Amino acid sequence: MNAVGVIVEYNPFHNGHAFHIEEARKTANADVVIAVMSGNFLQRGEPALVSKWKRTEMALKAGVDIVFELPYVFATQQANTFASGAVSILEAAGCHSLCFGSESGSINSFYKTITFLQAHNELYQQKIKYFIEKGNSYPKATSLAYQTLSPDHDLIDLSKPNNILGYQYIKAANAMHAPLKIFTVTRKNANYHDPHFASDTIASATSIRKALFSKDGHPESVRQYVPDSTYNGLLEYKEQYGLFHDWELYWPYLKFRLIQMNPEQLKNIYEVEEGLEYRILSSVLQSESFQQFMEKLKTKRYTWTRLQRTCVHILTNTTKEEMFMKEDKASYLRLLGMTTTGREYLNKYKTDFSLPLISKASATKHSQLLLDIKASRIYAMAAPKSNQKKLLESEFKQPPIIVAK
């Protein structure tokens, strides 16, 4: 059986994602689609709208065959670390190909860009350094440096978020000599961060979340942009646990934790660098919401998402020591769910996988997994008191989701 891999967050799964999966399956001529998906905290430094279990179920019902969790240690990271964790999982699970959505849509342009930047590497690095010293964030400096190298129209636009991720996927696959054929499909219609609905059926996950958190906030308002499985999944989650997860629900905990800490303790947290601890501690007492806190914290030096990721690490008490001990690659394949077709694939090939397959968190003690479990428990603390226990315990007891298909 031929497997194509996709790297996703599905926050939540929408029609654009369904299109991507179809294209991936067709282009790669694949029998199964394997998704590696961020757990409960995402690359942008946010809690996922609904838990990874619900998001797995939505994905399986809408066309994905197997979902593996991208461990916390990769999921809440900048693009290159995120990419290398995700690619290592797809490779270990025997994928023949990887298909990502991008603004560019041309895989040749990606390869040309990589060759181009390798050829100009010394100058590129100098320019990045120059723009960082000018006070820009790392992603901004990278983008500016790239501009000054005058890439022609055949190269990709590295200021676009999905182009950046795709570029990092290819670099990661090259670095680990992964035997993956890589495709890209043009993303449909909606820009990644677009907060407004832009077409009749395709909308960005950002605009969908925005609609769900607006005053009325019923899933009905996003129904046309998502498959029925997502629509029903959202309704069920809200019914079962009483919330959609949002940073503001974690704000009391973040604030409490920061009030507890002195600058030295805060400095032990991953990504708290360059005196950021003082800025964080002086901002927290004056802020009455997460939004307010972030606005006080924001500087040109750091992107909003970088700061949000730092806040996630404070929330989960993830230290530099813990993160620096981790390896570059995933150390297991955590199975969140599968279709019956996916199960067939796993039964056939799992003995060939280069990483252990984990179906139950309680059965193992990988250090990366302990961090995932902790993150899930922290994630559960946003739920109303009466529903917390269900969410807290699910992480340890939940077997993989199975969907007949």
Added chain:
Amino acid sequence: MNAVGVIVEYNPFHNGHAFHIEEARKTANADVVIAVMSGNFLQRGEPALVSKWKRTEMALKAGVDIVFELPYVFATQQANTFASGAVSILEAAGCHSLCFGSESGSINSFYKTITFLQAHNELYQQKIKYFIEKGNSYPKATSLAYQTLSPDHDLIDLSKPNNILGYQYIKAANAMHAPLKIFTVTRKNANYHDPHFASDTIASATSIRKALFSKDGHPESVRQYVPDSTYNGLLEYKEQYGLFHDWELYWPYLKFRLIQMNPEQLKNIYEVEEGLEYRILSSVLQSESFQQFMEKLKTKRYTWTRLQRTCVHILTNTTKEEMFMKEDKASYLRLLGMTTTGREYLNKYKTDFSLPLISKASATKHSQLLLDIKASRIYAMAAPKSNQKKLLESEFKQPPIIVAK
């Protein structure tokens, strides 16, 4: 001017306290009554019903002339450390005498008990060790050891909480050669821990809190047991901040913090000893309230109050390292409030005080005081969101309360 010192928590101030102050003033023939009062967290390991500022105001209106804060580093401790911090403050503030309430009521019996235990010290210590090894808590072992020494009826009953405290006050005063004349008055009518009302006008603070937290929970139900100043103060506090503080309001934070921690991190917290970290971490996930958590945690080895104090230290993130660095005595006199008579006393004698007088937290950086400020901010986190800021900021900006009298 002649000053008598009292050591108090006033949680809340009631008619029994008013009686104690009157007696203290009379017995010691004093012009001013100086109270050293626990801050926002108390010796029994509980948040105070209302903030130290409100409790100060209630005390000043009901007969106390000066209130100093007993720093966190002494207030949330077992009796001997609590006593030595408190006595060091009264001595530094120039008190001529100390008057405490006790079940015994006879100061001679206290002195005889101290002499008796010194005479039998070796055997006493052996017996304490023996009873601890049998699995008893330290206070229980002390009480059992004392019993086996067959003290006669002239000696005090060291199983009574106020006798224990009084005994420790005298020992602390002796140890620091404090020139304090010590008196005791018999506590009126209500037993320290009595949860029920036992007389028409005198009730224990425990029974008063119990009534306030009961289903109807209006201060009206305790009106006959407290001075008008307490009754009005309670009404005002509830009106202003929307709560009476109770462990259950801090439970989400405690739980969150414990979920964040691994056993090694938890072991750094003060009073987490002898593998207690494992017991705490295994109890927390199964518990849905503080009460439930404490019931799971409780063993014969530790008293309920000892475990509650440990929880307070977890809540405030107070480490062994921080606590072991502290000295035996207070390093400042933090003035929470004064009557006009109290002010006269301070103006007259403050230059003779053996410790610096602090009227504003923002003006100083004593390490003991930083801990008090942190504890106050954590204390504020129980308030409804809209009132937190007022409470959070008050600690730093609040000048001493002044009451004309």
